[in-house]
Amino acid sequence: MFKRIFPHPLLSLLLVIVWTMLVNKFTVGNLVLGVIIGFALPIMTAAYWPGRPEIKRPIKIVGYILIVLWDIVVANVQVALIILLKRHKNIHSHWIVVPLELTSPEAITVLAGTITMTPGTVTALLSADAGSLLVHCLHTDDPESVIEEIKSRYESRLKEIFA
């Protein structure tokens, strides 16, 4: 019964919170309107996402977000220094291929987004069977260590979060 009324409880909660933040004023009326939106939208859109990501350890998400936020700041300082200080011929760009152990589409999406936001790497392509990622590296002298860092720092943590 609960599952039929709220097919996606986390999405409903998120919609209520975002609605209250959008209105920017906490009143009972706004909260009721937010609850109505959080109730109606998941039912209306449930047909477009039949699968639900299974999250094994929700508590680890907080640690992951903190690590990624810290890495974003470090990444930006590194990229800014490369842009400002290095001459064109000294920037060694590489294509690297990251083989994936993750299988769920949500986990791969999060990993690809994380790679784009963190030090000097942009996710360019996914292989047709979703088995590996093509990543462009702005400046590195050792492509192997970049692959190793992505796998140990992000992928292993995501493997613990997603079932």
Place this chain on the structure above:
Amino acid sequence: MIAYAVTFAMACFGIGLVFSLWRLLRGPTRADRILSLDTMVINFIAILVLYGVANGTKVYFEASMLIAMVGFVSTVAFCRFLLRGDIIE
């Protein structure tokens, strides 16, 4: 002091707009032009937010939020059009 900081940052983002305009005109690939349009949107949102801080009003935040959403959707639509020759399949 805040007024000086806001003026400095507005100048930075203004120069950034000129840089991305240069890349927009120069190209050479179409992906570069989309990229510079996306950068211009981000720079413009920053200028709008700073203008709101300078005037001490929050009216501009709703506008900048809408511009952020429209900018994202238009970038994706541009890319999708070039990739597939169609936006909604």
Place this chain on the structure above:
Amino acid sequence: MIQDIIISVFIVLGGVFGLVGSFGLVKLQDAMQRLHAPTKATTLGLGGVLIGSMIYFALVDGHFSFHELLITLFLFITAPITAHFMAQTYLRMHRDEADLPPSGRPVGWSIYQDPPDFSADD
């Protein structure tokens, strides 16, 4: 006074990062390299400005506003998606699959090949 300094530091840092990101768009020579500058530096620049303005309205004006937080979150979620789309567009239009390293899988990269048939799994 201290709050003024904190707000100014955030806003100035944001401006510097935004300028560096746009400068990278002009300076870098290769289209894939150019993709790095705006997706990272400019997003953080705008993030700095938004955090500065959030502190400004919370401390100086006395009214906390959630809109900046929403804009920041929205931009940090959408930046990788736009970057991925632009990389796809560039590779599809200007590079061949032969220019890229092999995927290490039985099939190639997704924009050049259709995905294998998954209907057997369902």
